[in-house]
Amino acid sequence: MKKIILSSAALMSLAACGSTSQPAPIAFDDPVYAQAMDTGESAFDLKRYKVAMSEYRTAGQQALKRDDGPAMAEAGYNLAVSQLAAGQPQDALKTVQDVSQTLLIRHDTSVVSLKLVQAAAYYQLKNYTQAIEDAAAPMAEADKDLAGRAALIMGLAGYDSGDNAALQRAYTRLHNMKKPVSVSVLADKKEIEALSLIKTNPAQAMSLAREVADLRRDEGSYNEMSRALALAARAASISGDHAGAASLWARAAQSAAAQSGSQMQKDADQWGQLAGGVLLHPLAPPAQ
Amino acid sequence: MFQIRLRQKVKPLISLRYTDEWVGLLVILSLVAFGGVIVEAGVLRDWLTPPAILRVTLPAGGVEGLTVGGDVQLLGAHAGTIRSIKLNPSGDMYVIVDLDLQAKPFIRRDSTAVIRKQFIVAGSSYLDLNRGYGAPMNWDYAVISATPAPNPGDMITATLNDIKTQIVPTLESARHMMAELDATMTAMHEGKGSVGQLLTNDALIKDAEKTIVSLNTVISQLKPIENQMATIMSKADATMGNVKSMSGDLAKTTPHLPAIAASVQDSTADLPALLTQAQTTLYSLQKLTNQLRGMWLLGGSGQPKNSKKGWLPPRRVQP
Structure with missing residues (x-):
């Protein structure tokens, strides 16, 4: 009987240890912001982009109420990604510019992910030169997912505009990326390789x-x-x-x-x- | 005839000495008084002051009957005379008028002159000056222009011509209309056209009679339908009675409607709070599910999926 009680206590203590997670960012203490961000993500995953955009706008408004620059950058980035997915590159560009302006007012450092969104928006608008220029900064980041996606955009823009140097830069960046890489980055690498061949x-x-x-x-x-x-x-x-x-x-x-x-x-x-x-x-x- | 001066021996009653001298003095005093009166009356001033010279340019039609010595009038009163009629080198004619001094203030730069006849259409011509209200005239070289007065005879002639030009076409149209009417009536009497055939041919009347007979037949056939219509109308009347009854029931129900609406309102008032609670519960459930998924006992890694919580992954950025 004692063994059963002890083993149960050990299991409960282990379960308690397992349920603790990393402390969330400060903005997630705000229930309105957190709920809007979670709902937006769920809507994005279900490809309900209009709903996702609405939720991310709500989150952005809440971040402005909190005067929280990082939360504003997060909500703005997600909104711009949703607009890109919905095929609204012009709106995505405006969102990126507005968020950058908001961060500048608060003397917050600009988020390099916004550059990635900007590069993708310019690519959708067929402004390949600007897309290559904006993709350079995120491509130099250590984050493999971020750098891989930036390299994909640079490679696509280079191929579509006939800029072989940009295509080769993208291929080199993806080729030299240390393993292991995610499935997405692997697909990006193979796609750029196929374009160069x-x-x-x-x-x-x-x-x-x-x-x-x-x-x-x-x-x-x-x-x-x-x-x-x-x-x-x-x-x-x-x-x-x-x-x-x-x-x-x-x-x-x-x-x-x-x-x-x-x-x-x-x-x-x-x-x-x-x-x-x-x-x-x-x-x-x-x-x- | 001859008087013989006889020495009068009778001594006069009154003896006057220096009679001639006294008479002479009286004559001189009378002359002086007369001269003073003339000076006081201003007659000499008028005589000594020269008249104002006014040049009046004449119209292209010429002098229009004006003559030297002709009358010049201002505001219906005599104001001067025509001294001479001149012709300048450019071919225009003008007259020189001796204008009375008292008329000078009334003649200004905007004054004009009209050449009129004494009796409108007849008589001698005279210049009728108009009073001016503009800038004062320069009397060193005063010039105004004259126009002839409109001739009433010409106006009457023009008016008659206008009446003639308007009436003559109307008379022509009336004549044409009467000719057309005459032709139409003649044709109708001869039986031409539809109206003419109506007048002369009785076939149409016979056709109309036949149509009336057919209409009578149709009406007689419609009589049974009329009976059916009466039946339908009675049924419609019964239906309307039912509708009326329904309306009465509805009217009886209407007083209860506010209470029903209030109940519905009370029920729906709680809906927003209920929805919010449901939303909150669902969100809590979602968080609980995520935490349960993360537990290593249930196969989770114990760590959140994305260290950068809230940020969509870069692979979602679609080029």
Whole structure:
């Protein structure tokens, strides 16, 4: 009996030790702020970007009430990321500028993550020069996820603008990153590698792009998976595999068409034409 | 005729000495008094002061009957005479008027002159000066312009011409209308056109009679339907009675509506608080779930997933 009581006490004490976590940031003592941030994150994960934006705005307002610069940066960063995901790069840019101004008033250090968002927004707006310039600072950070994503943006911008030096810088940064790296960074690395090989070795580039598509699917980034499929289709087309290219274009187009956002619909139309006129919405209800 | 001066031996009653001298003195005094009166009356001043010279330029039509010595009037009163009529090198005519001094203040730079006839359409012409109200005239070279008075005869002629130009087309139109009416009536009498056929041909009247007969037939066929309509109307009347009854029931229910609304209001007043409590409970549950997930006994790592709590991971930044 004594053994049972002692073992139960030991288990309870261990459980108590396990339930303690690291102290949360100060702003999370504010229930309104904390709840808005948590709800925003849940909405973002469910791809309900409008709800996420609304919650992050509420959190930002609460941070302003608290006169809390770091909390404001956090809420503003999340809001800008949500706007980017919703296909509103112009709004994301404005959010980044507003948050930077707010931090400047409070003499807080600027957050490098905001530079990453700014670079992504400029890339969506097809301002590749500015995107490469803004991606340089976060790419130099020690945080692998941050640096990996910045390198991806620089590489994509370099490829789209024909700036091979930027593409090579991005590839070098990702290639020299110490292991282990997250799945996301691994996919970024393979995608940039595929882009740098697409002209010289399209077959290998297609293979890499297919791997990227699988990785993106596993982590739930379907829009990036569509982009990887389109990259694979482009590589197949260059290597002369036109049937394979058409199939990949069709898969990319249907995936993009099933997603929200005006840019994705444009991409879907373009890729559908390259596939030779594929049915973009095969499961759509019949027209009345 | 001849008088013989006889020596009078009778001594006069009154003897006057120096009679001639006294008479002479009286004559001189009379002359002096007369001169003083003339000076006092200003007659000499008028005689000695020269008249004002006014030049009046004439219209292109010429002198319009003005003559040298003609009358010049101001405000209906005599104000001077025409001294001469001149022709200047540019071909214009003007007259020189001796203007009375008392008329000078009334003649200013904006004064004008009108050439009128004594009896409007007849008689001698004269210059009628208008009173001016502008800047004073420079009497060293005073010039005003004259215009002829409108001729009433010309105005009457113009008015008659206007009346003629307006009436003649109207008369022509009236004549044309009457001709058309005459032609139309003639054609109608001859049986031309629809109206003419109506007047001369009785086929249309016969058709109308046939139509009336057909209408009578239709009306007789409609009579059974009229009976059916009466039935329908009676049913509609019963339906309306039901509706009225329903309305009465609704009216009876209406007094209870405020109480029902108040109950609903009381119930809904608690809803915001209930929702907030539910929201808070759900959030607490979520936090509890996250903590339970983190417990190593339940397979968690014991550490929060993201050390930078609240920040979305960089992989969510979509290029």
